[in-house]
Amino acid sequence: MRRITPKVAALVAIAMLALTAPAQAQRAAAPEAYFEFTDSTRERAVLKLTDPAKIQHARELVTGITNDRPHILGRIVKRPAPYNPRWSYHYNPETVDFFDFAIEVCDASIPYVEDHLDEAGGAFLPGLIWCPWSSRLVREIPVP
Structure with a gap:
């Protein structure tokens, strides 16, 4: 179970980055x-x-x-x-x-x-x- 928890945490972290990256990129883009x-x-x-x-x-x-x-x-x-x-x-x-x-x-x-x-x-x-x-x-x- 200890081995699964870090792997799940890593997958969750990757998923969170994938979801937040477009929003961060949009904020970094020129304002309108x-x-x-x-x-x-x-x-x-x-x-x-x-x-x-x-x-x-x-x-x-x-x-x-x-x-x-x-x-x-x-x-x-x-x-x-x-x-x-x-x-x-x-x-x-x-x-x-x-x-x-x-x-x-x-x-x-x-x-x-x-x-x-x-x-x-x-x-x-x-x-x-x-x-x-x-x-x-x-x-x-x-x-x-």
Whole structure:
């Protein structure tokens, strides 16, 4: 019986590791947070953040802890994202950042980008960089 107990304990330990490894790997993976934002048109869109520092900054903006760098900028991708289905484009999560002031060439409203998406990346939104000057986060939303 003494020989069986260590073997059973070893099997239980292996089984526990197998069950907890995916959960640990998931926690170790990049975090995700989703935020709804708006602009002067009052239209709304959703962006995804994966950088922990940017997620924290976004949460502080939404809760009013800070008003530093309140506007959103980043590179857009010309296709819909599952979390932002209303629009034919979305921010590339790895490029999203926040700003106080930006150059005019990247400023456009949410619907204007939609209406002129075929022109984006040329003279309109060079490099697909979008920085709507009137953008602001509205709220954090649950993971879609």
